[in-house]
Every structure is written in structure tokens, then in C-alpha cells.
Amino acid sequence: MYFGFGIAQTGAMGGVILRTNHTYPLLEFVLFLGCFPCEQPIMHELSVTQSILNIALQHAEKANAKRVTDLHVVLGELSTMVDDSIQFYWDMIAKDTIAEGATLHFRRVPAELQCASCFKKYRPTDGEWICPHCGGVGAKIIAGEELFVEAIDIED
Numbered sequence: 366m367y368f369g370f371g372i373a374q375t376g377a378m379g380g381v382i383l384r385t386n387h388t389y390p391l392l393e394f395v396l397f398l399g400c401f402p403c404e405q406p407i408m409h410e411l412s413v414t415q416s417i418l419n420i421a422l423q424h425a426e427k428a429n430a431k432r433v434t435d436l437h438v439v440l441g442e443l444s445t446m447v448d449d450s451i452q453f454y455w456d457m458i459a460k461d462t463i464a465e466g467a468t469l470h471f472r473r474v475p476a477e478l479q480c481a482s483c484f485k486k487y488r489p490t491d492g493e494w495i496c497p498h499c500g501g502v503g504a505k506i507i508a509g510e511e512l513f514v515e516a517i518d519i520e521d
């Protein structure tokens with residue numbers, strides 16, 4: 366099976382790829398309407414994990430999957446999400462679903478900023494958001510805030 370979906374936070378969008386023997390286009394995108402920035406990061410991760418589970422189950426059922434074995438989650442470098450927390454909540458909430466025991470794989474996407482003064486792109490270093498080209502401090506985030514499910518592996 367091969368199909369797509371995604372969850373997005375702070376405007377970033379993503380698609381899901383799932384491989385076994387069929388190909389589905391990446392048609393469906395699901396917005397995650399979370400609280401960001403959030404003063405309760407633990408609860409935040411719980412709600413994010415719940416969203417990931419809901420989407421995985423929805424698509425797995427649509428594909429008549431017997432089991433979800435793996436989830437591939439993309440996390441921006443600037444995301445406050447902690448891999449271990451998501452895994453922790455996953456083990457808790459995926460219990461008694463077809464996604465119970467699935468392995469979560471996390472891929473970190475590096476941050477990229479665009480200077481508001483000279484419009485050149487750069488990577489922030491050690492949390493410093495100063496443009497290496499012109500010394501400007503204002504910047505727009507181009508990449509690094511992503512949060513989406515890239516792919517799930519299922520048994521059918």
C-alpha cells in the first residue's frame with residue numbers, strides 16, 4: 366500500500382508515503398490545530414501524538430490494513446516536540462488499536478531562515494538569528510517548524 370496524508374503545525378504541510386504493493390497519490394492533508402507556542406509542552410506532545418494516531422488509523426482502515434507497523438514522522442529542528450515524549454505517549458494511546466506496538470521513526474529537518482534585510486537564506490547556529498551576510502536580526506522561518514507524518518507502513 367502506498368498513500369499519503371499529513372499533519373501540519375504552524376502552517377507547514379506534509380505528505381505521507383506508504384509502501385507495500387499499491388500506490389496511492391498524496392491527496393489528503395490534515396491540519397493539526399495545536400496550541401503554539403504552548404506553555405504546556407507535555408500536553409502539547411500528547412495532543413500531537415493523538416493527532417498522529419488518529420490520522421494513521423484513519424488511513425490504515427481506509428486501506429484495510431490489519432496492522433500499522435511503522436510511522437515515519439518529520440520534525441523540524443525548531444519544533445519543540447521531543448521524540449521520546451511522543452514515543453512515550455504513543456505506547457500509551459496506541460494500545461488496543463491496530464497501531465499498537467508500531468515503531469516511530471523521526472527525521473529532523475534542519476532550520477533555514479531568510480534575512481528580512483538582505484533576503485539571503487541562512488542556517489541559524491546555536492539559536493543565534495543574526496544574518497551572517499549583513500548582520501541583520503529579523504528573519505523569516507523558511508524551514509524547521511515542520512511536523513508531519515511522512516509515511517506509514519502497514520500489513521494488509
Ligand SMILES: [Zn+2]
Pocket residue numbers: 480481482483484485496497498499500501
Ligand atoms: Zn541579511
